[in-house]
Amino acid sequence: MHGELQELGRAVKQAQYRQHRALDSALQSVGTTLAQWDALRAISRSPGASARELAAATFQTEQAFGTLAGRLTGQELVERRPGHGRRIEHHLTPAGEQVLAAGHKVADKVLADCFSALPDTDRATLLDLLRRLTAPRDA
Known part of the structure; x- marks a missing residue:
């Protein structure tokens, strides 16, 4: 049984790795990286959020997110306010909104390609299964 579970874990990781590489490569065409675009998405979803909140939303440490936010501020994509x-x-600037929108278009194409081997019903099933795996569990 442990072999099957390990194979499942590896397959999930491999799919994620392939998706991340494809996204990171394609997002370069609009002048951003996957980490930067993900941060812009998180800020867009929660304008005014703190670095701690945004780090959790982007699966980073607070220190790593702070460094990334500093770079985004330097590129005038993000504004930090007291x-x-x-x-x-943290708030997006108009330039940040533009990069985010361009990234959405790129991501839609990349993700359509990443999941093209699955028919719509299989994609819906996979999404449901992953949501069940990541749902908060009662103590």
């Missing part, structure tokens, strides 16, 4: 107390809020 919030309540010591909180620093």
Whole structure:
């Protein structure tokens, strides 16, 4: 049984790795990387969020996200503003919105290709299964 579970884990990781490489490569055409575009997506979904919140949303450490946000601020894609107390809020600039939109178009094409081997019903089943695996569990 452990062999089958390990094979399943490896297959999920391999699919993710292939998808990430394809996205990162294609996103270069619009002047961004997967990590940067993912950060822009997270900020767009939660304008005004803190680095801690955005790090969790992008599966990064707070320190790694802070470094990335610094780069995005330097590229004038993100604006950091003082919030309540010591909180620093993150917002997209108009240029950040443009890069995000361009990235969405690229990602849609790449992901359509990544999942093209699966018919719509299989993609829906896979999504349902992955959502069940990642859903919060009761203690």
